Amino acid sequence: MVDTKEKIRKAALKLFNEQGIDAITIRHIAKELDISHGNLQYHYKNTNDIILVLFNELNEGFSRFFTHRENSGQVTLEDFRHWVEILIEHIWQYRFIFLHFVEVTRRVPEIKTLYNSWDKAREEQFLLLFNTLIREGIFRDDIPPYIWKNLITQQYIMADFALSHNEIKMQLKGKKAVQYYGQVLFNQFYPYLTAKGRQQADKHQGIN
Amino acid sequence: MVDTKEKIRKAALKLFNEQGIDAITIRHIAKELDISHGNLQYHYKNTNDIILVLFNELNEGFSRFFTHRENSGQVTLEDFRHWVEILIEHIWQYRFIFLHFVEVTRRVPEIKTLYNSWDKAREEQFLLLFNTLIREGIFRDDIPPYIWKNLITQQYIMADFALSHNEIKMQLKGKKAVQYYGQVLFNQFYPYLTAKGRQQADKHQGIN
DNA sequence: AAAAAAATAGTACATTTGTACTAATGGTAG
C-alpha cells in the first residue's frame, strides 16, 4: 500500500516549488495526483496544514544535518564551505518556503514560532564555530563581538533569501543556483579570514 | 480638485504595506476610499497596474537619491552610514514590494525587467564608491575584485530582504526597524575597514 | 464472514474575485 499522505506531501512540495503557495489549492494538488479533492481533504484539511507539515520536514532535515557534524573536533575551511553548500541544497529542496517566507508565516503563524525557537540553537552553534576558527588562526581575532553577532544575522538573511534574489534576478536553475549562492554565502566570510585563512581559501577557490 | 489617482495610490500603498498584496483587491482599496470599485477600475484596471505604478515611484525615489550624492568629491564613513540609513528608509516606505518581492515580480513581470536594468547602474556606483574609500585609506586594499563584486550582491540581498527578515523574526516597528537594519547593513562593511577606517567607525558607533 | 473503521469520490453552497458593462453625473469647450 502506498502512503497517500506522503504522496500528497510530495506533490504539494513540487507544485508549491513550481508555482508558489497562492496559486495552489487542495483542488490542484488533488488533480495532480488524480484523486478527488474530497479525499485529499480527508488527509489534510487545507493547504496551510500541508505547508506546516512540509516546514517541519525541513526543520527535521536541518536538525539531522546540524547534529551530524557536532562530533568533529577540528574544522577546516573546506569543511565549512562544504557545510554551506549542503545548507543551500536543503533550502533549494524546500525553496517555496523561502521564496514566500513572509506569506508562509502570515498564513501559518505557528511557523514563525517554530522558526524562531529553532533559530536560537543555530546562533549558539555559529558562535562556537567562529571561536573554533579563530583559535585555529583561520578567522581574525580583532573583530568585536557585536560584529560577529551581526555576521550571524547577516548569514541568516543571506541564506534565507538568496533564492528569492535568484528569482528576481538571474534565475539560475537547480544545481547552478545552489552552486552560485553557495559561493556567495561562503565569500561572505572572506574579509574575516587571516592571511593563513586566505591561503586555505585560495587553494580551493571556485569561480569568481 | 483632489487627484483621485493619487488618492488611490496612497490608499493602495497603505493597504499593501499593512496586509500584503494577496489580501488586497481593487474592491478593498475602493472601500478604503469610499468610492465605487467601478470608479477605481476606471483609473486602474487592476491591482497589478497599481503595483507597477508604485514600483516606478520607488524607482524614481531611488534615482533622485542616487544622483543627489554624485557630485560630492570626498566621502567619509559617516556619509556612507547616513546614505545606508536613507536607503532603508526608502525601502520601508514601500515595504510591501520587498516583503513580497517574488510574488510582485511574478504578478507583474515588467518589474523584473525594470529592477534589473536599474540595478546595473547601482553596481557601477558601488564599485566607484568602494574605490574612493580604498583610495582614502578607509577600506582595505588587499581584497580581490571578485570579493568586492560578491559584497555588492550581498548588499543587494541584505537591503532587499532585511525587512522580510524583520517580518519573520523580531517584528520591530517603523523607526526601530529602520534603525536596526540600517545598523546591520552598515556593519556588513566592518571587516573591510582598515585600522584608520575602524577608528572612524568606532567614533560614531551606535547600539550593538 | 460480519462489523467497524478508514479511505475515496463526489455534491452542494456561500463567498470572493476578475471582468465587462450600463447608467448617471458633472464639468467645459465651442
Added chain:
DNA sequence: CTACCATTAGTACAAATGTACTATTTTTTT
C-alpha cells in the same frame, strides 16, 4: 446653452475557492 468627454456609481456574471456534507468503496479487526 448644449454637445462632448471625463468621472463616478452600480449591476451582472462566470470562475474559483473554502468548507461542509453524503455516499460509496476498501481495508482492517474481531
